[in-house]
Structure formats: structure tokens, C-alpha cells
Amino acid sequence: MGFAETFKALGDPVRREILVMLKFGKMSAGEIASKFDLTQASVSYHLSQLKKAELIRENKQKNFIYYELNASVFEEVMLWLSQFGGTQNEK
Amino acid sequence: MGFAETFKALGDPVRREILVMLKFGKMSAGEIASKFDLTQASVSYHLSQLKKAELIRENKQKNFIYYELNASVFEEVMLWLSQFGGTQNEK
DNA sequence: CGCCTATTTAGAAATATTTCTAAACAGATG
DNA sequence: CATCTGTTTAGAAATATTTCTAAATAGGCG
Numbered sequence: 001m002g003f004a005e006t007f008k009a010l011g012d013p014v015r016r017e018i019l020v021m022l023k024f025g026k027m028s029a030g031e032i033a034s035k036f037d038l039t040q041a042s043v044s045y046h047l048s049q050l051k052k053a054e055l056i057r058e059n060k061q062k063n064f065i066y067y068e069l070n071a072s073v074f075e076e077v078m079l080w081l082s083q084f085g086g087t088q089n090e091k
Numbered sequence: 092m093g094f095a096e097t098f099k100a101l102g103d104p105v106r107r108e109i110l111v112m113l114k115f116g117k118m119s120a121g122e123i124a125s126k127f128d129l130t131q132a133s134v135s136y137h138l139s140q141l142k143k144a145e146l147i148r149e150n151k152q153k154n155f156i157y158y159e160l161n162a163s164v165f166e167e168v169m170l171w172l173s174q175f176g177g178t179q180n181e182k
Numbered sequence: 183c184g185c186c187t188a189t190t191t192a193g194a195a196a197t198a199t200t201t202c203t204a205a206a207c208a209g210a211t212g
Numbered sequence: 213c214a215t216c217t218g219t220t221t222a223g224a225a226a227t228a229t230t231t232c233t234a235a236a237t238a239g240g241c242g
Contacts, residue, residue, distance in 0.1 A: 003101075003107065004102060004103075004104055004107075007098050007099075007101040007102040007107075008098075008099075008102040008229090010094075010098040010101075010102075011095060011098040011099040011101075011102045012095075012229090012230085013095055014230095016094065016095075016098075019175060020174075023174065023175060028188080028189090029188070029189055029190090030187095030188060030189075033189090038230095038231075038232090039231075039232060039233080040188085040189070040190090041189090041190075041191085041231080041232070041233080041234095042230075042231050042232070044189065044190055044191085045190090045191095045229095045230075045231080046230090047189095047190095048190085049229095060238095060239090062188095062239080062240070063186095063187060063188055063189085063238070063239050063240060064187095064188065064189090065188075065189065065190090069175055069176070071175060071176040074172050074173075074175040074176065077172060078169050078172050078173065081165050081168060081169050081172075082165075082169065083111075083114065084110065084114065084160055084162060084165040085160070085162040085165065099199090103199090103200085105200095119218080119219090120218070120219055120220085121217095121218060121219075124219090129200095129201075129202090130201075130202060130203080131218085131219070131220090132201080132202070132203080132204095132219090132220075132221085133200075133201050133202070135219065135220055135221085136199095136200075136201080136220090136221095137200090138219095138220095139220085140199095151208095151209095153209080153210075153218095154208070154209050154210060154216095154217065154218055154219085155217095155218065155219090156218075156219065156220090
């Protein structure tokens with residue numbers, strides 16, 4: 001799977017904010033970019049990092065590219081983290 | 092809390108390996124360093140990053156510094172991740 | 183086809199991270 | 213106290229990441 005890429009992707013505040021935005025539904029690259037004070041090219045770079053980490057999926061329609069969350073990788077990350085006792089078991 | 096630091100800390104493979112080692116019990120800085128092909132100074136740097144992220148705690152004894160996991164921050168990270176549907180609910 | 187519109191790619195500059203070597207520090211011990 | 217052991221800190225070099233501007237691509241539309 002590649003935890004390195006996943007955690008690196010999650011390490012950036014812009015990328016975490018993109019993920020939070022996508023919780024409320026899919027958005028096009030342009031819509032996402034408009035929420036940040038960054039060029040579209042920079043936001044495109046962040047989207048590519050999130051996609052590489054498989055935290056989001058893209059889906060082309062007309063000449064828009066829509067992005068949406070990919071819940072399964074979040075699950076895998078949580079599973080990995082749970083090995084450190086991060087649930088409400090012990091204590 | 093500071094998810095930026097936490098995820099950045101988790102993004103490095105050496106640091107993830109340190110965390111996995113600490114699952115089996117506390118270890119001194121020297122013991123940890125001996126498991127890597129890196130100088131002690133470099134491993135010390137990684138330990139400082141993990142400590143800054145509060146993923147580990149230190150505990151001095153004699154002239155050794157022992158490191159151990161801090162489960163509570165793992166919990167917070169999992170909680171944050173769960174907002175993205177990363178548990179076995181929906182579907 | 184020729185041209186919009188939405189988005190990405192390339193390449194460069196700025197910034198941050200990782201690693202090393204050398205030096206410093208802190209506590210125990212002879 | 214002088215020194216040894218375990219570890220960190222400082223500073224520099226190597227590498228990676230983030231951002232920008234400018235150019236390229238891709239698909240739909242008149």
C-alpha cells in the first residue's frame with residue numbers, strides 16, 4: 001500500500017483541508033483551487049499527491065475532473081495505527 | 092494537538108520503524124540507534140521529531156534515556172481519520 | 183477544424199528535511 | 213575532581229518538497 005506516501009500526503013495542511021472539503025461531496029479541481037490562496041497549478045500538485053496516496057479518486061466528466069474521497073485507504077491507515085493501542089481497549 | 096507534526100512524523104520510514112520497535116517495550120536511544128544504519132545523531136533527530144509529535148515519551152534513568160510509545164496521540168489521530176468514514180460503518 | 187475551458191506538466195526558485203561530523207552536555211563512577 | 217558513557221546540539225551538505233510562471237494537453241463546441 002505505501003504508508004510513506006499516505007502519511008506524507010496527510011502531513012500537509014492544504015491537503016488535509018482538501019480532504020475535509022471532500023467529506024461534503026465531490027468537487028472539481030477548479031472548485032477546490034478556488035478555496036485556496038494558491039495557483040491552480042499548486043493545488044493540482046497537491047491533488048496529485050493525494051491521488052498517489054490513494055486518499056482520493058478522480059472521475060472525469062465533460063471537461064471537468066471531479067475528486068472524491070477514497071474511504072478504503074483511511075481504513076487501512078487506521079488499522080495500521082491501531083497496532084499501537086490507539087483504540088479504547090487497554091487501561 | 093498539531094496533526095501537521097504528527098503526520099509528518101509518521102511520514103518517515105525510520106520513524107515508523109522506531110514506533111514498531113517500541114511496541115514490544117521501551118528502549119534506550121542507543122539500543123534504537125543500533126538497529127539502524129545511521130549515526131546516533133541522526134537517530135536522535137528522529138526521536139526528537141517523534142517526541143515533538145508526542146508519539147513517544149522519554150524517561151531518564153541512570154545515564155540512559157528510555158523511549159516508549161504514547162498511545163493517546165495515536166487515538167487522537169485515529170479519531171481524526173474516522174471522520175472520513177474510515178471505520179466499518181457505511182456501505 | 184479552430185478555439186474555449188479546465189486542468190496538468192515542466193522547469194526553476196524558495197524552503198524544509200534528512201544526514202553527517204564534530205563538539206557539547208549530563209550524570210555516574212574511579 | 214577527572215574521566216567515561218550515553219546522548220543531544222550545532223552547523224553544514226545533500227536531498228526532497230512546495231510554490232510559482234509559462235507552456236502543454238484534452239475534450240467539447242460553434
